[in-house]
Amino acid sequence: MAISLSVVLLLVIILVVMIRSGSIKTGPAIVAILLGFFLASSGMAPTIQNFLDSLAQSLNAIDI
Numbered sequence: 001m002a003i004s005l006s007v008v009l010l011l012v013i014i015l016v017v018m019i020r021s022g023s024i025k026t027g028p029a030i031v032a033i034l035l036g037f038f039l040a041s042s043g044m045a046p047t048i049q050n051f052l053d054s055l056a057q058s059l060n061a062i063d064i
Contacts, residue, residue, distance in 0.1 A: 007052070 015032070018024040024032075039045065 015024075015029055019026060019029055039048065
């Protein structure tokens with residue numbers, strides 16, 4: 001849960017910065033948000049969550 005909340009917060013910050021800098025317009029940003037919302041309620045949500053969990057575990061296991 002903590003990783004999911006951190007990722008969401010990071011993505012929101014990136015989205016706000018991209019909108020303010022003009023890299024992405026408001027319309028496409030809204031479409032991206034809606035896509036994420038509908039993906040979260042689809043049958044693909046567990047697969048996406050498993051992928052992100054395994055990615056987080058892999059990054060955590062890397063010793064730099």
